[in-house]
Amino acid sequence: MSSTSTQLPAAVTAGDVFGGSTASERKDPGGRRSRGVRRALVWLTAGAIAFVMTYPFLWLVSASLKPQSQVFDNRLWPRDVQPGNYAEVWREAPILRWLMNSVTVGLAAATAVTLSSAFIAFGFAYFRFRGRNALFGLVLATMMLPGVVTMVPTYLVWNELGLATTQVPLWGMNLFGSAIYIFLLRQFFLNLPRELFEAARVDGVGYLGLFWRIAVPLSKPALIITFILELRASWTDLVRPLIYLQDSALFTLPRGLKVVLDQFGQGGEMKWTVVLAASVISTVPMIIAFFLGQRYFVQGIATTGRKG
């Protein structure tokens, strides 16, 4: 199904938007040679772009294995391989601690936002009450709200609660749902057959049961999408760890990487090898996560974009 739907338009529109076919070409639309040339051009372009997109990764990994004196030689294959750089990061910074912190915070953030958003989304999907559309419009409107505007007062709220220097502010807000995921999960719940819920009601299942025992088990893909998108958001976040985390033992990886950069990179000790190795360590887990959950990432982003 999916392979035909991707191939058909490809065949129909073959070689025009980029190349801009000329009149003479169009007189001979079946010309096998011009079609072959176009096809080759498409593949060549795709290959070149893929090369440009992936090369920085290869450069990064390669440079992180070089001795300091060769870091900037731009050779893809290091002249001298020096895996000791990774051991040095280990000695210079509590990178394992940061890694564990990132994992803990990421899991807490993703779990919290998935459960709370699903709960709220079920409320918007199952019940029909007056003002539902208006309220849901308000939920969507918060999606457009720039997070920066509330940065200062939110800090003051956590400060008031005595949690401003803990990791709680990095995931605590997730307990209250997030607009984009509420939207995504609601779309999913709306597609579940309503009779299923009505039958369960007849069997005496309560409303919390409808959510937990029917909606949740049937929505695993959507829940995984939410979980994985938030995991990435949490893993890559810098601004909140910068605001809230002062104690190096609590740092997440991005926060720690920034400290490593300031200490060993520019204006510091000029030990770029340490910085590069730390960069690789902070990047690789997400790349692995992406390969494991690729389908869900792509589907999730596509769904949020479809709202148009």
Place this chain on the structure above:
Amino acid sequence: MTVTAHRTGDDRTLPARHQPERPRPRRQSLQARENRWVPVFLAPWIIGFLVFTAGPMVASLVLSFTSYDVISSPEYVGLDNYEQLATDDQALRAMGNTLFYTALHVPLVIVCALGLAMLLQRLGRMSGLFRTLFYLPSMTPPVAIGVLFLLLLNGQTGLINAALSVVGIDGPDWTTDPAWVKPGIVLMSLWSVGTTMVIFFAALQDVPVELQEAAELDGASGWQRFRNVTLPMISGALLFATVINTIASLQLFAEVYTMFFGQQDASVAGDAAQFYVVYLFEQAFKFLHMGYASALAWLLFLVILVITLVQLRLSKRFVYYEGQQ
């Protein structure tokens, strides 16, 4: 749909995917009983909205009329913060830089992402592999992107200038020459067009093949089909991506902060890398000028609001919604 197979007994109705919104009269009492549960399910959102969105919005507005350093209590100063803002060269330059970046970044991202999505569409069964490769940079934490491009963009030793010199171009000092800092940041931002690309790719899959075929039979050229069939059909996604990317790029922070700010007080690239949210962040959390930072935040909010509304307004002329009658 496999779900419906598990239903017990009752086969009177087909799965009703889009049931009419109006409840049938005989269910009125059930409806009323049901609705008692609405507050339970919506409570988390309502609390979150009040405590972490609406409350802070109001608080931020109130604070913008005060002088507040967290330690002593806020002191009402009237419009002082806004007057300071009007003459604060740093803030205005930061706003200018941010707008400049946005004006460059958003159109480029849209064009590149659309180009990549259309390219993917041509690759048939291989589109999955290339989509992965094109999307991969979007998985990189912004701090790591900052570190990486700080080195790639380096004027003397960077890979990008090395590549440019192959084709005989003498590349600029991307990270230190004020004239080239922002174009360098734009270049960096194009590395992660993946998210927008995925949105467009999904939208392109939804364009009915019959429309393309019909247009081709009518003798429409490739460009005409793109202009008159493809573009209108994906205009919703185009608008969504434009709005979201604009809002995000006006708040650019992590990459720039990583590259040019931090321990070292003065930014290496001088004022050219002074971005608005970076400035706001430093005012708030480095100098503890919470009142002034709140005024800065509200200015940004208004700027974003106006730009978004203009985009939505202009889009009315271009965007085609399938549901429209």
